[in-house]
Amino acid sequence: MKRSVSLIILLLVSALIAACGGPQAGGVTPTAAPPTGATPAPAKPTEADCPKPEVLCVGLVTDVGEIDDKSFNQSAWEGVKRAEAELGAIVNYVETKDAKDYDANIALFTEKGYDVIVTVGFALGEATAKAAAENPNVKFIGVDQFQATTIPNVAGLIFAEDKAGFLAGVLAAGMSKSNKIAAVLGTNLVPPVVAFKEGYENGAKYLKPDIQVIATYHPGGLDTAFTDPKWGADQAKLAIDQGADVIFGAGGKTGNGALIETAANADKGVYCIGVDTDQWETVPEARPCLISSAMKLITPGVFDLIKKAQEGNFPSGNYVGEVGLAPFHDFDAKIPAELKAKIAEVDKGLRDGTISTGYKP
Amino acid sequence: MQITDTLARPSVARLPWVTIGVWGGLAILVLVAYARAPQATTAVLTSTIRQSTPIILGALAGIMCERSGVINIGIEGMMLIAAFLGFMFNVWTGDLLLATMGALLVGAAVGAFHALMSITLKVDQIIAGTVINILAVGLTGYFYQQGLTTRGKLTPVSIPVLADIPIIGPVFFSNPPITYASLVLIVVIHVLLFRTVWGLRTRAVGEHPAAADTVGIAVNRVRYINVIIGGMLAGLAGGFLTLESVGSFERNMTNGRGFVSLAVMIFGKWTPFGAWGGSLLFGFANALQSQIQFLKNQLPPWLAWIGDLPPQFIGMLPYVLTIAVLAGFVGRARPPAAIGKVYEKE
Numbered sequence: 232m233k234r235s236v237s238l239i240i241l242l243l244v245s246a247l248i249a250a251c252g253g254p255q256a257g258g259v260t261p262t263a264a265p266p267t268g269a270t271p272a273p274a275k276p277t278e279a280d281c282p283k284p285e286v287l288c289v290g291l292v293t294d295v296g297e298i299d300d301k302s303f304n305q306s307a308w309e310g311v312k313r314a315e316a317e318l319g320a321i322v323n324y325v326e327t328k329d330a331k332d333y334d335a336n337i338a339l340f341t342e343k344g345y346d347v348i349v350t351v352g353f354a355l356g357e358a359t360a361k362a363a364a365e366n367p368n369v370k371f372i373g374v375d376q377f378q379a380t381t382i383p384n385v386a387g388l389i390f391a392e393d394k395a396g397f398l399a400g401v402l403a404a405g406m407s408k409s410n411k412i413a414a415v416l417g418t419n420l421v422p423p424v425v426a427f428k429e430g431y432e433n434g435a436k437y438l439k440p441d442i443q444v445i446a447t448y449h450p451g452g453l454d455t456a457f458t459d460p461k462w463g464a465d466q467a468k469l470a471i472d473q474g475a476d477v478i479f480g481a482g483g484k485t486g487n488g489a490l491i492e493t494a495a496n497a498d499k500g501v502y503c504i505g506v507d508t509d510q511w512e513t514v515p516e517a518r519p520c521l522i523s524s525a526m527k528l529i530t531p532g533v534f535d536l537i538k539k540a541q542e543g544n545f546p547s548g549n550y551v552g553e554v555g556l557a558p559f560h561d562f563d564a565k566i567p568a569e570l571k572a573k574i575a576e577v578d579k580g581l582r583d584g585t586i587s588t589g590y591k592p
Numbered sequence: 593m594q595i596t597d598t599l600a601r602p603s604v605a606r607l608p609w610v611t612i613g614v615w616g617g618l619a620i621l622v623l624v625a626y627a628r629a630p631q632a633t634t635a636v637l638t639s640t641i642r643q644s645t646p647i648i649l650g651a652l653a654g655i656m657c658e659r660s661g662v663i664n665i666g667i668e669g670m671m672l673i674a675a676f677l678g679f680m681f682n683v684w685t686g687d688l689l690l691a692t693m694g695a696l697l698v699g700a701a702v703g704a705f706h707a708l709m710s711i712t713l714k715v716d717q718i719i720a721g722t723v724i725n726i727l728a729v730g731l732t733g734y735f736y737q738q739g740l741t742t743r744g745k746l747t748p749v750s751i752p753v754l755a756d757i758p759i760i761g762p763v764f765f766s767n768p769p770i771t772y773a774s775l776v777l778i779v780v781i782h783v784l785l786f787r788t789v790w791g792l793r794t795r796a797v798g799e800h801p802a803a804a805d806t807v808g809i810a811v812n813r814v815r816y817i818n819v820i821i822g823g824m825l826a827g828l829a830g831g832f833l834t835l836e837s838v839g840s841f842e843r844n845m846t847n848g849r850g851f852v853s854l855a856v857m858i859f860g861k862w863t864p865f866g867a868w869g870g871s872l873l874f875g876f877a878n879a880l881q882s883q884i885q886f887l888k889n890q891l892p893p894w895l896a897w898i899g900d901l902p903p904q905f906i907g908m909l910p911y912v913l914t915i916a917v918l919a920g921f922v923g924r925a926r927p928p929a930a931i932g933k934v935y936e937k938e
Contacts (some may be wrong), residue, residue, distance in 0.1 A: 300738065413886075419903060446884035450907020451847075459847050460838040465643055469882055472635030472762075482840045491839045493748060515741050516839060 241336045264422025278321060282344030289314055289540050290340030291324040292333070294352030298324055302498065302508050303529060307374050314326060317534075318541055319345075333358035334439035341366045347540045349533055372538040375531060381548040388532045388552050392423040393430035393590035395525035395554035396481070399504045400434025400555060401577050402523055403477040404442050406502050413470035414446035415463050415489035417482025419457035422592060424448070427481045427506065427525065429590040435546045437586070438573065445470055449485055462490025467492040469503055481506040481525070490517035502562075510558035522566065524557035611869070617702055627937075631733025636879045637763045641835070644868075644875030645774050646671070649859065650830035651840035651867035652774075652781050653699075656822035657860060659785060660815045661798040661930040663717040663796075665726030666702075667826050668850025674699045674723075677730040679841040682742045682834070692770070692831050699827015700820050707819040711812050714934045725850075733843045745839035746770060756779030770832045777825070782864040794818055798928035801935040811935045828852070858925045859918055872903055873917060 246573055281288035291311050293304040308324055315322045325336045333355050340348050341362060341487040349372045352361045356376040363371045371385045378387040402413045414431050417424045432444045447466050463506045467478050467489035476502065480486030480492045493503035497519035505524035510517060532552030539545050556574065559566050580586030625633040650667045657664035679693030682688060702724060709720035746768040754765040764775070781858040793814055797805040801811045829849075834841050856874060860866025884906055888899035898906075918925075 244825065297738075324883070412926065444889075446888075447882045447885040448883060448903040450903045452904075455847055458842050461646075461833055461845060461849075462836050465639060465878075466882055468642065469635055469639040470886070472638055473632045473886075487840070488838050488842075495839065504859050509619075516744075549643060590906060 244401045244531040248317075248525040253449055259518045260386055270491065271325075276321060278323065278343060281346070281412075282320065287314075287318060287320040287347070288340075288343070288345040288535075289320045289347045290324045290343075290345040290351045291349040291350065291536055292336045292340070292355065293325070293326050294328050294354055298326055299343055302513065303374060304351050306496045306508060306529035307349055307533050308330070310530040311327065311349060311537070313530065313534045314537040318538060320537065320541075321434070330354065330566050332427070341369055346370065347372065350376070350538075352376075356387075370545050372533060372536045372540075376534065376549065378548050379399070383547050384545070385548075386536050386550045388536060389549050390423070390527040390532075390552050390554050391588075392426035392525075392527070392554065393433075393588040395527065395556075396427040396430025396479075396549065396590075397434035397437070397508075397581060397586075397588045398554075398556050398574060398578060399427075399479055399506075399523070399525040400431040400436075400444075402566075403431070403479060403502075403504060403572055404435035404438040405573065406522060407439075407477050407569050409474045409476045410441065411445065412441065412477040412479070414444070414479040414481060415469070415470070415485050415486060416446060416448045417485055418451065418453060419448045420453060420456070424481060424487035425454075426592065427479075427589055430483075431479050431525075433589040437577070441489065445473075447477060449482060456511070457483030457485055459485045460491070463488030464492035467503075471499065476501045476521075477504065477522075478502070479504045479506070479525070487517070490514055490521065493517070494521070495521040497522075505557070511557065511560045518561070521560070522562040523559055526554060526557050528553040601625060615869070622759070625850055630758075632883065634759060634762050635885050636876075637759065638766075639879035639882070640872060640875040641767065641771060642764055642875070643878045644871040645771050646829045646832050646837070646849050646869035647853050647856055647874055648778065648868050649770075649774050649832065650778060650850050651857040651871060652864060653822040653825035654854055655781065655785070655827060655830065655860075655862055655867060656794075656818050657706075658857070658931055659798045659928055660794045660816055660818035661801060661928055661931040661933065661935070662707070662819050663932045664706060664721055664819070664822060665718060665851075665854060666706055666721035666728075667829075667853050668846050669721075669728030669847065670699055670702045670706075670726035670823055670826035671830040671833065671850045672728040672732055672844070672846045674827035675834045675845060676736065676830075678827075678831040679740075679742070679834035683740050686743045688744070688746055688835055691835055692828075695831030695835065696824050696826045697827070698823070699830065700822040701823070703823015703826070704816075707816045711815050711819070711934070712848075717932050729844060732841075736841060736843060739842075742839060743756065746836040755812050764766040768836045770828060771834045772815075772826065774832075777828075778864045778868050785864070794930070797935075798930055801930050801933075805935070805937065815935075829853070855914060859914065861925050862928065870914070870917075874910050874911060877913045880912055881906040881909045 264420060276286045279287045289311050295303055298308050300307050311322050314320045325339055327336055337348060337358055347370045349375045353375045356373060358383060359371050360372045363382050373385060373387045376387040377389050402515055412435055415429055416428050419425050428446055435442050435444050449459060449462060463485040470478060478489055480489035480503060489506055490503045493501055494517045502522045503517060503520040505521055507527055510524045510525060511521055511556055536550060577586060601608050650671060653667050654664055670821060674695040675697045678691050681694035682691035706720055709715040712716040748766050748768050750766040755761045797811050797814045805811050833845060855872035856867050859870035884898060885903060891899050
């Protein structure tokens with residue numbers, strides 16, 4: 232009897248704690264209800280004026296996570312803030328605490344008559360398309376949401392990851408002394424990861440045709456491929472041990488593991504390159520080796536789309552945002568001027584189409 | 593009875609020739625590979641040790657618990673909790689030695705919790721382990737905050753002279769502290785289990801607790817201490833992940849390595865050296881699957897098809913190898929006889 236009672240209590244307690252955990256960021260109250268009291272913007276027309284056509288109101292719905300996540304959510308919000316400053320828009324955001332709340336959080340803005348709604352992340356694609364069908368007069372900007380079919384009032388902000396990877400490849404090849412560079416990648420099941428990899432490899436070969444590029448994809452599924460820093464660190468070490476001296480980490484936390492491992496070997500003269508955002512800010516542990524990051528410029532992409540929505544020439548379907556390399560920070564002096572010039576030249580070539588990344592989706 | 597069979601010291605005369613043949617063959621392969629590509633061979637072997645470290649520590653944890661008759665499927669959870677708190681100690685104190693001690697203590701505490709549940713409270717031992725696994729995912733996921741950073745991780749220490757030997761030097765004598773500790777612990781636990789009074793008592797308690805009791809061994813006390821030691825070993829494995837291998841924490845970062853440890857423990861028939869062989873095989877297969885991807889563009893034409901295989905397929909290699917060796921060479925694995933049974937005095 233005693234045994235079964237203690238067993239039941241244990242199971243209940245553990246189930247309770249497990250239910251509180253999950254994929255949320257720590258420390259937040261795990262309420263299912265969306266927080267309605269997000270800070271209203273201090274602008275002259277108030278939120279109540281949103282239904283009026285002359286007042287531009289922009290709402291942002293984050294993916295599960297915080298608005299100041301130093302990643303996608305924050306970058307998109309900065310684009311919205313720029314619209315507030317430059318276009319006089321009324322702006323507001325909702326932090327999603329649970330993937331079940333996507334629809335409800337979008338509805339918070341559509342009900343108040345917002346004109347433009349930004350939804351951040353691939354995972355919100357379905358909820359965005361649904362809300363767009365129900366609210367044909369509202370413009371939706373879906374960050375990282377590839378549009379397979381064109382919906383008139385949805386613009387998917389996507390990025391040419393292969394171009395960002397190409398620039399990173401040129402930089403890596405230019406900095407390599409051993410003529411061997413490596414990439415530690417998330418899974419090949421996610422197309423942008425493949426684009427980063429192919430671009431990186433071709434970029435390196437563009438600068439040094441005889442360079443050796445070694446790369447590994449995480450062999451696990453979507454559930455582990457981006458959250459396995461131990462694997463990433465092991466790959467980086469394996470690559471460094473056989474002479475690779477620039478490591479490109481592209482795969483969420485898995486890639487971050489590779490960056491931190493490379494930083495621990497920085498005394499051997501190895502460098503690392505981050506991905507998506509300027510990882511100098513997001514992974515300070517990697518600073519001893521981090522020469523740059525292959526960035527997707529979400530902030531200007533979001534701003535441009537809001538501006539186009541205001542001007543009345545909102546593009547439906549896919550809108551390709553800018554990509555580029557992050558600042559070199561402390562390594563600025565170590566990067567030869569001719570390499571910087573070469574990167575600028577390649578960047579220009581990629582933009583005007585005279586250089587192809589060789590990546591076919 | 594089979595008891596005498598396992599209680600007897602493993603003697604040299606009974607060494608399985610198949611195992612020797614396999615390892616001998618591997619050694620020759622390594623030498624051939626080294627002659628062709630010294631740098632890559634050394635790198636793969638270094639990676640093998642590195643990837644096998646958390647596995648062997650977890651397996652040693654399992655051996656200590658199960659040899660005394662307590663099933664421990666909570667190794668994964670013990671590793672995860674210790675990895676998390678070890679990381680937090682590192683964030684708070686910035687002292688890696690203190691953080692490692694912290695991870696050990698946390699492991700001991702979770703081990704004591706497991707002992708309390710399975711010995712004193714007489715909870716089903718499988719359930720007790722499952723509770724620890726669920727608890728670990730929930731607790732660490734809830735309390736972890738993004739953006740915590742540390743001042744570094746444990747770095748390799750080269751042992752003078754020995755580290756200069758080709759192949760063996762970089763692989764065995766140029767490692768970070770917890771890796772050295774794991775190599776030493778394999779020998780220590782082997783001696784402890786098979787050459788000391790304590791080990792004899794532990795095995796007696798795991799095989800036939802009633803008999804052990806009649807000769808005056810405090811069965812539950814021996815079990816408690818062994819489960820706590822096991823918890824400390826699992827804690828060290830967790831500390832390895834956050835303090836030595838990665839340098840930061842991520843939710844659910846053990847990624848099933850605790851369960852692989854269990855498989856490796858059975859693979860090694862509940863012996864430290866057997867488990868070490870299993871974890872090396874697992875680590876080597878993991879390193880090899882990365883190396884195959886690295887070599888994608890350099891394979892000779894008749895092997896080019898290997899480079900075109902999906903990484904997920906090559907990723908099965910460690911598991912397929914484990915199953916093949918387990919089924920083909922290891923033979924029937926017999927756990928300690930009293931495993932999973934609560935001991936109650938009649």
